[in-house]
Amino acid sequence: MNVAESERLSTGLDQLGYEKVKDADDADIVILNSCVVRQGAEDKVTSRLDSLKGHKRKNPDATIALMGCMVGPRTEALQERFPHVEFFMRPQEFRSILEFAAERQGLSCESDLALLVPEAPRVSTFVPIMQGCDEFCTFCIVPYRRGREKSRDLHELVHECENLVERGVLEVTLLGQIVDRYGTDLELPKDLADLLTEVDSIPGIERIRFLTSHPRDMSQKIIDAVASLDKVCENINIPFQSGNDQVLDRMRRPYNMANYLKLIDDIRSTVDGVSLSTDVIVGFCGETDQEFEDTLNILKEVEFDVVHTSVYSNRPGTIASRKMNDDVPLETKILRKQRVEEIQKAISLKRNQEYVGRSLEILVEREIRGKWEGRSRTNKLVHFEDRHTNWLGKMVDVDILDAGNWSLGGSLPGKDLIDSTARKEINVTNVSGIS
Ligand code: SF4
Known part of the structure; x- marks a missing residue:
C-alpha cells in the first residue's frame, strides 16, 4: 500500500515539474513514507529521520516530510522529536505536500488525489481499491492509522486500470487491508468478484492479483471468480496468524482453525494448481510452547508455498498493548521464528520442485x-x-x-x-x- 501511495505522490510531483534524484542529499524536498507495523520497521524510519538532521543542517532550505503509518492523529510528540521535519501526513493524506510543492513552483495544485495514476508505472503495478480496516485485531496498528474501510468506486477503478494498460501495465495487484471486503460499503454494494470480472474484461490486462485476504471474508463467489476468470492468477495470500484457537481469540481473529482448514480445502478443490501463501505471528502475548506447536502443525498440514513470519512486537495504542502482557521472551520469539523458517524452507523447496520439468x-x-x-x-x-x-x-x-x-x-x-x-x-x- 505504501509503494502504491508513494507512486501516486511521485506522479503528482512529476506533474508539478519536480524530478527524482538518486541521493537525498541532492533533494529540495525529501519525503519519507513510513511503516510501523512492526518495531523493526519503525526503527528503520526513526534512524533515517535522524540521519536527515545532517541534510537539513547543510541545506536549511530543504523540506523534509514524513508520511504513512508513523503519523497518527496527534503529531505533537513527533514534532518535538523530529523538529527538522516540516510536514507530518497520515496515510493517503499527502495533499499538503503537493500544495506546498505547487506553491514553491508558483503553481496551484488542482489534482484529485484519486486520479494520480502513475505516469510511468512498472509493468506489474499496485492499485489500491480500498483503504482502512474495521477489524481491530488486538496486535494491529493499521486501523488506528489508516482509518475505517472505504472502497473506491468500481467504475473509477476500471478506468484507472484502463489508463494503466495504456501506460504499459500488463499486471495489476488490487490492494486492500481486507481486500475481500471490497465494495460492501458502496452505495450500490459490489464485491471483489464483481470487480475482478470487470477488470478481467479490460483488453490489454494480462494478469490480475489481489492482496490481502481474510479467512472470514473470502467467499466461495471470490474463489469461483479466481477459478473461472482467465486473467486472475491462481495465487492467494490468506493469513492465519496462529494455529491455536485460544491465541486466535486473544488476537481477536474471528475464525477457528477448523474453519480455516475448510477454507483451504475449498480453495484447493476449486482452483486448479493454486499456490497459497500465509502470514504468521510468533510469540504473541501468552503464547505457550504447545500453542506455538499448533502453528507448526498447521504449516506441516497445509504445506503453503510461502510463509511470511513475524516476531510479535508491541505496538503502542493497540488493544494488546493496552490490555495484555508481552510476556514471551525475545529469545524465545526468535527461536520460534527460526523453527517456522526451517520447517517452511523444506516445504517451499518441495513445492518448488514440483515445477521442475514444466x-x-x-x-x-x-x-x-x-x-x-x-x-x-x-x-x-x-x-x-x-x-x-x-x-x-x-x-x-x-x-x-x-x-x-x-x-x-x-x-x-x-x-x-x-x-x-x-x-x-x-x-x-x-x-x-x-x-
Ligand atoms: S484485518 Fe489485517 S489490517 Fe485489519 S486489524 Fe486485522 S491484521 Fe490489521
Missing part, C-alpha cells in the same frame, strides 16, 4: 546482474539468462530446470540452465500483507 509463463519485471527475473501466475520467482533479447516487461515461456526454496531457475526453450549459484546472490523482496 514450462511456466513469466512476466519479466527486471534484470539483475545479467539475469532476467519475473514471476509465474502462481507467483513463483523465476530467473533465466538471455543476452540477446530485452525481455523487460514481456511475457515469456521458460523451461524450469532447477528449484530452490525461494526461486526457480530455467532457460528459454533450447537454452542452458542459468548458473544456480549465481542466483543465490539475488535479493528477494518478501512482500507481506497483514490481514
Whole structure:
C-alpha cells in the first residue's frame, strides 16, 4: 500500500515539474513514507529521520516530510522529536505536500488525489481499491492509522486500470487491508468478484492479483471468480496468524482453525494448481510452547508455498498493548521464528520442485546482474539468462530446470540452465500483507 501511495505522490510531483534524484542529499524536498507495523520497521524510519538532521543542517532550505503509518492523529510528540521535519501526513493524506510543492513552483495544485495514476508505472503495478480496516485485531496498528474501510468506486477503478494498460501495465495487484471486503460499503454494494470480472474484461490486462485476504471474508463467489476468470492468477495470500484457537481469540481473529482448514480445502478443490501463501505471528502475548506447536502443525498440514513470519512486537495504542502482557521472551520469539523458517524452507523447496520439468509463463519485471527475473501466475520467482533479447516487461515461456526454496531457475526453450549459484546472490523482496 505504501509503494502504491508513494507512486501516486511521485506522479503528482512529476506533474508539478519536480524530478527524482538518486541521493537525498541532492533533494529540495525529501519525503519519507513510513511503516510501523512492526518495531523493526519503525526503527528503520526513526534512524533515517535522524540521519536527515545532517541534510537539513547543510541545506536549511530543504523540506523534509514524513508520511504513512508513523503519523497518527496527534503529531505533537513527533514534532518535538523530529523538529527538522516540516510536514507530518497520515496515510493517503499527502495533499499538503503537493500544495506546498505547487506553491514553491508558483503553481496551484488542482489534482484529485484519486486520479494520480502513475505516469510511468512498472509493468506489474499496485492499485489500491480500498483503504482502512474495521477489524481491530488486538496486535494491529493499521486501523488506528489508516482509518475505517472505504472502497473506491468500481467504475473509477476500471478506468484507472484502463489508463494503466495504456501506460504499459500488463499486471495489476488490487490492494486492500481486507481486500475481500471490497465494495460492501458502496452505495450500490459490489464485491471483489464483481470487480475482478470487470477488470478481467479490460483488453490489454494480462494478469490480475489481489492482496490481502481474510479467512472470514473470502467467499466461495471470490474463489469461483479466481477459478473461472482467465486473467486472475491462481495465487492467494490468506493469513492465519496462529494455529491455536485460544491465541486466535486473544488476537481477536474471528475464525477457528477448523474453519480455516475448510477454507483451504475449498480453495484447493476449486482452483486448479493454486499456490497459497500465509502470514504468521510468533510469540504473541501468552503464547505457550504447545500453542506455538499448533502453528507448526498447521504449516506441516497445509504445506503453503510461502510463509511470511513475524516476531510479535508491541505496538503502542493497540488493544494488546493496552490490555495484555508481552510476556514471551525475545529469545524465545526468535527461536520460534527460526523453527517456522526451517520447517517452511523444506516445504517451499518441495513445492518448488514440483515445477521442475514444466514450462511456466513469466512476466519479466527486471534484470539483475545479467539475469532476467519475473514471476509465474502462481507467483513463483523465476530467473533465466538471455543476452540477446530485452525481455523487460514481456511475457515469456521458460523451461524450469532447477528449484530452490525461494526461486526457480530455467532457460528459454533450447537454452542452458542459468548458473544456480549465481542466483543465490539475488535479493528477494518478501512482500507481506497483514490481514
Ligand atoms: S491484521 Fe489485517 S484485518 Fe486485522 S486489524 Fe490489521 S489490517 Fe485489519
